[in-house]
Amino acid sequence: MRIAFPFSAIVGQDEMKRAILLTAVDPTIGGVLILGHRGTAKSTAVRALPALLPAMASVKGCRYGCDPSANGRKCAECLARERAGEALRSEKRPVPVVDLPLGATEDRVVGALDLERALARGEKAYEPGLLARAHRGYLYVDEINLLEDHLVDLLLDVAATGENVVEREGISVRHPARFVLVGSGNPEEGDLRPQLLDRFGLSVEVTTTTDIAQRVEVVRRRDAFDRDPEGFVAAWADADAVARRRVERARKKLETIAVPDEVLHQAARLCAAVGTDGIRGELALLRGARALAAYEGARAVGLEHLRTIAASALRHRLRRDPLDDVGSTVRVDRAVREVLGA
C-alpha cells in the first residue's frame, strides 16, 4: 500500500482541513463536500485521515465492525450472538477510510452473493460490500459529481437510514452502515444533484494558492516526500500525533459543551437570512460550531464559532438558482455580517 502524505504537512487549505477534523470530532455532522480544481490536495487530505483517527472499539470477529456499546443498533450477526448468550469481546480497530471508485458496480458497493460459498457448497451467503467496510468510518468518493445516478440514489438512501438493505440474488440482508461521506469534485465538470448536496453537513471550496511562498512550500514538501516517504512521514509523525490527541480530547468534551440560547437564536436567524430549506442547515451549523468549540478547547459555543463555521455549513444549502452567478459564499458572508455584525 502506498504511504500517505501526512495530514499536518498539507500547506494551507485551512477550511478543508478544519471541516475534515470536525467530522472526526463529531461524525454526526454528516459528511464533507470538497469542491475545487484538480491538484488542490483534496484526495491527499482524505487519504491522510487514518493517521489522525484514534482507533475504535469494535466487536471482535464482527464483519461490520459493530460498536460493542451500541445497544440494539448492532448487525444481525452480533444480535444473534448476544441472544445466544455470548459475551461479545471487543477489539481495537483502525477507523476505516474506504474509497468508492467511480464506476464501481452496485454489487461492490452494497455487497453481493458470496461466490466461494455459492460455488463450493451451493449456499446463499452474503459478502459485505464497501458500505459495510465504511461503517463507523469514512466513505470517500472522488469526482462525486460524476458518480452515476443509480449509485447516488443508493448512497442517499443508506445515508438517510444508516442502514444498508440488500434484497438481491435471493439474499435478504440488512446491516448498519453509518459513515461520514466525503465527496470531492470540480464543479465546472458537472453539477451535483440538490438532494445529494443537502446530505453533506459541511462543504468547502478549495483553490490553488497564488501566494508564491506557499506554493514553494507545497512543492518543497512534495519533493521531500517523493525522495524519502518514510523519513518524511516520520518527521511529521509528532505533528499528526498532536492533532490526533486534540481530536481525542475534543471528542470526550463534546457532550459537555454548552450551547447558549443566544447562539441557538442567532443560528436560526442566520439560516432564515440566507433562506435555507428545512432544518438541516441549523443542525449542521450547531453541530459544526459545537465540534469547533470542543476542538478549540472552549467550554461553550460562542458566536465566533458560528461565524467561523457558517460558510461551510450553509453555502451548499442556499436555494439555488442554477443560473445565478453570485457565489454562495458571498451570500452567506453577507448574511453573517448582517446577523452577527462585522
Next chain:
Amino acid sequence: MPTPALTLAGPDASQRAALAAALLAVDPPALGGAVLRALRPDRVTSWLDALRALLPPQSPMNRVPTGIPDDRLLGGLDLAMTLATGRPVAERGLLVRSDGGVLVLPSAERVESRLVGRLVAALDARHVPARIAGGTDAPTTFALVAIDEGEPDETPVSSALVDRLAFTLDLSGSDATLPFARSDVATARALLPGVTASEAQLLAFVQVAEALGVASLRAVTFAVRAARAAAALDGRTVLQEEDIALAATLVLGPRATRHPAPPDESDAAPPPSEETEAAESDGPTLEDSRGMEDRVIAAVAAMLPVRLESAAERTRRRSGAAGRAGSDRAGGQRGRQVGTRRGDPRAGGRLDLLETLRAAAPWQRLRASSSSRARVQVRADDFRLRHLVEPAGTTAIFVVDASGSAAVQRLGEAKGAVELLLADAYSRRDEVGLVAFRGTGADVLLPPTRAIAAAKRALAALPGGGGTPLAHAIDKARELVQQARRGGNDTVVVFLTDARANIARDGSPGRPQAEADAMASARALRALGGTTLFIDTAPRPSTQAQGVAAALGARYVALPRSDARGIHAAVRSALPERA
C-alpha cells in the same frame, strides 16, 4: 558522463518527445506517463519502441483493448479454474500484470469515463483493490501512455487523465534518436534518490509556472520530478539550469495558458507584488534565480504556439469530455437488471451467479459421475448473464443565430428562452450544448455538459451581427449529435434562426449557394434521426424557414406568436418524456 543531448537542441518537437521518453524511463511511477498526440500510428510505435529499449528488460508493455471488461482490467474470477476446483480462483487483471512497466491506452480521447476512473484510481493508489471475497489488494505501479488520435478540435482526452501524466507530447515531426542506452537509465535510477533541488531552484519552478499561467501545483511537482530525472540521467546529483529548462519545457510548456511577459519589461516595471516581496526577503540567491528563471522562461516561450488556450477555454472544451457520468449503455453492463440471458461472460457481460447455479442444478445428479471434485458441476451452457438496461440520457443542443438579420431584440428573446430551457435541463440532469453562428462560421460555444452555469455564461457573452452561415451551423450541430450518440444519449436539437442563410459552407457570401448548402446540411442532419425543433425568429413566418425546417424534419414554431415562455413551452412539449 555529461551528455550533450540533454540540453535542448532547439524547439524541435520530436527531439523533446524522445527526451521525455528517456526521463519517463528513469522514474515511471513518479511521472505518471505521457499523452501522445499523433495522427500517424508509426510515430507512436517508434516512440514506444524507444521507451521499451530504455526500460529494464522484461518490463511489461500492454495495450488496453477498447471496451475492456472490468474483470480483465482489474482482475476477477478465473471462471475455468473456479469451476474446475469448486472454489474461487482469482485472475490477475491487466493493471496488475503491467506492474513495473507501461500501459498503453489507444484512442484515449474516446475512452469511456468508467475506464478513465479505473485508470486514475490505480495511478493514484498504486494498487488495485481486491475484487473477490478473500482476495488481497495487489500493488501495481505503471506508467500510462495515452494516445490521443483525435483531430485537434475534437473532444480532447479527459482532463482527469491528462492532469496525472507529466508529459503531453506532439509526435507529428520526424523521429529523433537519443544517445541513451538501457544502462544509462539503470545508472540514473540508482542516482535518482540522491538528486536534490535547492530552495532557489524550487522557487524558480514555481515562478516559471506563474509566468506561464500554470495554476496546478501537481504540474509543478511533475516538473521537479522530471528535472531530477534529467540530472540523474546526466550523471549528476545536483540540479542544473538545463535540467530545469528541459523539465519546464516538457511539463509546463504544454500546460501554459499565457505567454510570459518579455523579461525586459518585467525588469523595468516588476509587476506581481509577491515576486518582489519574496525577492527582497530572501536575498542574493533569489537574484541568481531571477536570471536563471528568465532564461528558463525564454526557453519555454520559444516553443509555445502563437495562440494559447486560456484556462477557461480549456476547462470549457474539456468539460464535455469529463462531465459525463458514463456512456457504455451499448454493452449493457450497467443499470437496472431486467432479466437474464444465456451467454459467455468472457464476452464482457456480467454473470448472474444465482441463475447460473439454478440452470446447473437439474443436471447435478447426471454430472456427478464425472471425475471432478467440485460439488457443483457447472458447464458453459449454464452461464446466465444479467441483462441490464440503463435509461438513456438526453443531450439538448441549442443552435442560436446571432447574425445581423436576426434582430438584436429577437436574439434577446431567444436567449431568454434558452435560459429557461437550461434551467429545465438542470432539473432533468440533461446535458446541454450550445452552437452559435454569425459572420463567416459557427462555433461550438459549449460542448455538451451538465455544468449549466457554464452554458449561461457562454450564452450571455454571445455578441450579435454579421452574416448567417446556416450550413456551417447545421454541420456543427450534426457533429455534436454524432458525439452524443456515440455516448448513447438521445438528442434534441433546437434551432433559433430566421434561416436567411447568406454565407455558404466554405465561408463565402452569396445567398443562392448559402441556401443550397443549408438545405444539404439540413438533410444530412435529418438522416441521423432524433428530435429537432425549429424556432423561426423572423418578424413574420417565412417560407424559407419552413423549407429548412422541413428538410430538417423539425417541428416548426414561429416566434411572432410567442415570447421566451412560449418557446420554452414548445420545446418542452417536444422533448421526450423521461421515465
